[in-house]
Structure formats: structure tokens, C-alpha cells
Amino acid sequence: MIDVILKKGKEKAAVLRHPWIFSGAIEKIKGKPENGEVVTVKSAEKEFLAYAYYNDQSRVALRLLEWDENITIDKQWYQEKLSKALASRSHVLDENTNTCRLVFSEADFLPGLIVDKYADFLSLQVLSAGIEAVQEDIITILRDQLNPKGIFDKSDGGARKHENLEPVQGLLWGEVPPEFIEVKENGITYHINIADGQKSGFYCDQRDNRLILAEYTKDKTVLDCFCYSGGFSLNSLNKGATHVTSVDSSALAIETLMHNLELNGFSKDKQNSIQSDVNKQLRAFKEEGKKFDVVILDPPKYAPSRAALDRAARAYKDLNRLGMLLLESGGILATFSCSGAVDLETFKQIIAWAALDAGREVQIIKQFSQPEDHPIRISFPEGEYLKGLLLRVL
Template structure:
């Protein structure tokens, strides 16, 4: 195995079990490892630190995965890690919920691997060259452990470019998923489209937050922005919302939402779907003098990296300012950021700026987080990407 020697003073992150080592921390490499090859990471004194995937094309040149030198990274190692990850989520699956994230990359010591369960199908995302090399072994293990009807490749994320990998999508094993897979979450039925849907097919990271927000929706007039397939909309209607207006720019999202309303027997008279750019639509509502009791703002990732933070902060501030202006006095705003570069304290500051510009006083009632099938390792705080605030706007 090829040794990668770190510069003096750059060992600390590895010793603290942070899984990323950037290229600038490398002093020398004893050989020429291929991208995705497993290497031995050592200190300047040639002391073992960890085993890692190597990639010369990526800023994150080393993705650390095992800190015990006596371990061997082989199929048995992958099987043990997958078994541990799957077992830790079993209690989340029941007659009311048959979808969740089974593997969450670095959080489960499998850097660059995401596996989502949708009823009897699995969606696989591979975002690192090391996991790409292990793909066939991973598929074999998933078949053995879970016996799914099919495994679908959803490795079309832009992050693969950083590893010099091309986007891929398609059937990996078993049955081709139907146009709509029927899943249940918190007792609500969804038809989701893996092939054409966003992300890996469904935003299961909002499972807990949808349930929390729904409790504030009874008899209320709700606005669900960036509604996608209707998670917040359906939960609010189920909990007795008087009316929900759902906005998304995607025609497929609106079509899927309408389908999911019918699937759950929810009255169409209590819901309106609008295909439009959310920011433009919020301005239209403002011009019309519309007001809402509850507003959900769950936008896409505005800050894919720290270099985009300033621009993203302005976008989040303007979005939340518009939302606050559309709320009745004492109304509820559930606002989210899925940008890992925006931490909770920064997000709170953005909300404070938005409140100042809107001329509204705002109280924080709760903080939203990603659910337990998206765990955060204390040695890898970057894994905490989803954050949100439940606000009362006065």
C-alpha cells in the first residue's frame, strides 16, 4: 500500500478523526496511486494515521475511512460498515414509514456513499472515486443484506466533477423502478419518481420537520414555498389546515403534488398549486395584498461552497424578508437552509437582517435539524447541512 506523508503540523485533523485532508497538507507520496486507490496516511514522522481514498483531482485529496491500522479495507470491511448503518435505522421503519436514508457518507464512515430506501427499492449515490471503485462490491452487499426489488443509480450530482467523475444514472440491479414508487412517511402516502426526481428521489431529511410544522397548521391559511412533491403541504392538510397554497417552479413537482393529494384523499378545494418562480410569486402576493398564517420557505442550496456565502446570504435575506411581509401579525414562519456553508449562527444573523428590513419583530420558537438517519459525527461538523428556524413574526 502506498504511503502518503502529511506536512509537519497537518496531522491534527486526522488524529481528531476528521475525514478530510486537503491536497495542500500533503508533503510527499511514496509512489503513484490511482484516483480512488486506498492509501496509508502517515505523519511526517512516518507514524500511521489512517487509511483513506486518494484522489489527485480533488481539493479533498484524502478521504479518511479507517483509523485502526490492523483493519483491512476489503469486502468484509464494507459489509460491516453497511450492516452497522442499516441496523441503526431499523427502528425508523414501520407500517407508517417505509422510506429513510440508510447510509449517509462520512457520517457512516463510508465517504461518498449515500443509500436511500424507498419501499422495496434502493437509490444509490456515489460521490467519491474510492466508492466508485467499490461500486460492484457495494451492490453485492446491499443485495445480500436487503434483498431489494431493484437498485437505481442516482449519481448525477455536480459533486462528482470534483472527483473527475462523470454523472451516471440508471438501473444497477434488479427491476427497473416504476414511474412512481409508493412510499409512506409519517402515515402519508407519496408516489415518488427516482429517475426524474430531484436529489436521490425524495427529501426524507425533512421528515421530522414536516411533522412538527403540521401541528401549527390546524385551521390556518398556509403557504408552502419550494413545495416539490408536497411534503409540508400534505402534512399540513392532514392536520387540518384550512387552505394550503403550494408554489414550485417545476412542472413535474406540481404534477406529483397533485397526484399525491389524490392518493391521500385530501380535498382539492383546500389546496392551490402554482407553478412559478417563488421569489417572483411572493412579490405578486405582496402586490395583491395577500396574507398567510403559516409560511414554509425550504429553498434549494444557495451556497454550494463558502465562496458563494455572501451571495447566498443576500438571497436568503431577501426571501425571508418577503415571507415576513406576507405573514399576519403573530404568524408562523418555518424557514430552512440546506447549505452546509451556512451554519446556524450565520442563518440566525441573516434572519435578523431580514426582520430589520421587513420592519417586523421575530421570536425563535424552535430550531430545526436533519433527522437521525442523517447523523452528524462530532469529528465532522460539516455533515450538519440542514438547519431551520420556527419563527413567530409579530
């Protein structure tokens, strides 16, 4: 196995079991490893630190896998890691929920691998050269342990560019997924499209938050922005909201939402869907003098990196300012950020600026996070990407 020697004083991250080492920390490489190859990482004093995937095309040149020198990174190793990840989610799945995240990359010691379960189908995102090199073994292990109907590749995200990998999408094994896969979450049925949907087809990271927020919507009028396939809208209707307005710029999202409303037997009199740019629609509602009891803001990732943080902060502030202006006094605002570059304290500051500009007093009632099938490894705080606030706007 090829040795990668770190510069003196650059071993701290590895010692603390953080899974990333950047290219600037490398002193020398004894040999010429292929991208995605497993290498031995050593300190400047030649002491063993960890085994890692190597990639000279990425800023994160080393993705650490294993800190025990006596363990071999082979198919058995991958089987053990996958078995542990799957077992830790087994209680999440029941008669009311048959979709969740089974593997969450670094949090499950498999950097660059995301596996989502949608009823009898699996969706894979392969985001590192190291995982791509062992993809066939991973597919075999998943087949043997889960016996899915099919495994679909959704490795079409921008993260692959950082590893110098081309985006790919398509069937990896088994049956081609139908146009709509029927899944259940919190007792609500959804038809989702893996092949054409955003990301891996469904945002299961909001499962717990949908249920929590729905408790505040009984007998209330609700505005669900960036509604996608209707998770917050459907949970609100299920808990007795008097009316829900759902807004998304995607025609496919609105079409899927309407289909899901019918699937669950919700009255069309209690919901209307609007295909529109959310910011534009919020301004239109403001001009009309429209007011709601509950406003939900769950936008896409505004800050894909720290370099985009300032621009994202302005976007989040304006979005939340508009949301606050549409609330009745004492109304509820549920606001989220899925940008890893925006930490919770920064997000709170942005909300404070929005409240000041809107001329509204705001109380924090609850804080939202990602559910347990998206665990946050204590040595890898970057895995905490989803944060949210439940606010009372006075």
C-alpha cells in the same frame, strides 16, 4: 499499500478523526496510487495515522476511512460498515414510514456513498472515486442484506465533478423502478419518481420537521414555498389546515403534488398549486395584499460553497423578508437552509436582517435540524447541513 506522508504539523485533522485531508497538507507520496485507491496516511515522523481513499483530482485528496492499522479494508470491512449503518436505521422504518436514508457518507464512515430506501427500491449516489472502485461489492452486500426489487444509480450530482467523475444515472441491479414508487412517511402516501426526480427522488431529511411544523397548521392558512412533491403541504392538510397554497417552479413537482393530494384523498377545495418562480410569486402576493397564517420557505441550496456565501446571504434575506411581509401578525414562519456553508448562527443573523428590512419583530420558537437517519458525526461538523427556524412574526 502506498504511503502518503503529510507535512509536519498537518496531522491534526487525522488525529482528531476528521475524515478530510486537503492536497496542500501532503509532503510526498511513495509511489503512484490510482485515484480511488486505498493508501496509508502517515505523519512527517512516519507514524501511522489512517487508511484513506486517494484522489489527486480533488482538493480533498485524502478521505479517511479507518484509524486502526491492524484492520484490512476489504469486502468484509465494507460489509461491517454497511451492516452497522443499516441496523442503526431499523427502528425508523415501520408501518407508517418505509422510506429513509440508509447510508450517509462520512457520517457512516463511507465517504462518498449515499443510499436511500424508497419502499422496495434503493437509490445510490456514488460521489467519490474510492466508492466507485468498490461499487460492485457494495451492490452485492446491499442485495444480500436488504433484498430490494431494484437498485438505481442517481450519481448525477455536481459533487462528482470534485472527484473528476462523470455524472451517471441508470439501473444498477434488479427491476427498473416504475414511473411512480409508492412510499409512506408519517402515515402519508407519496408517489415519487426516482429516475426523473430531483436529487435521489424525495427529501426524506425533512421527515421530522414536517411533522413538527404540521402541529402549528390546524385551522390555519398555509403558504408552502418550494413545495416539491408536497411534504409540508400534505402534512399540513393532514393536521387540519383550512387551506394550503403550494408554489414550485417545477412542472414535474406540481404534477407530482397534485397526484399525491388525490392519492391521500385530500379535498381539492382546501389546496391550490401554483407553478411559478417563488420570489416572483411572493412579490405578486404582496402586491395583492394577500396574507397567510403560516409561511414555509424551504429553498434549494443557495450556497454550494463558502465562495457563494455573500450572494446566498442576500438571497436568503430577500426571500425571508418577503415571507415575513405575507404573514398575519403573530403568524408562523418556518424557514430552512440546506447549504452546508451557512451555519446556524449565520442563518440567524440573516433572519435578523430580513426582519429589520421587513419592519417586523420576530421570536424564535424552535430550531430545526436533520433527522437521525442523517446523523452528524462529532468529528465531522460539516455533515450538519440542514438547519431551520420556527419563528413567530409579530
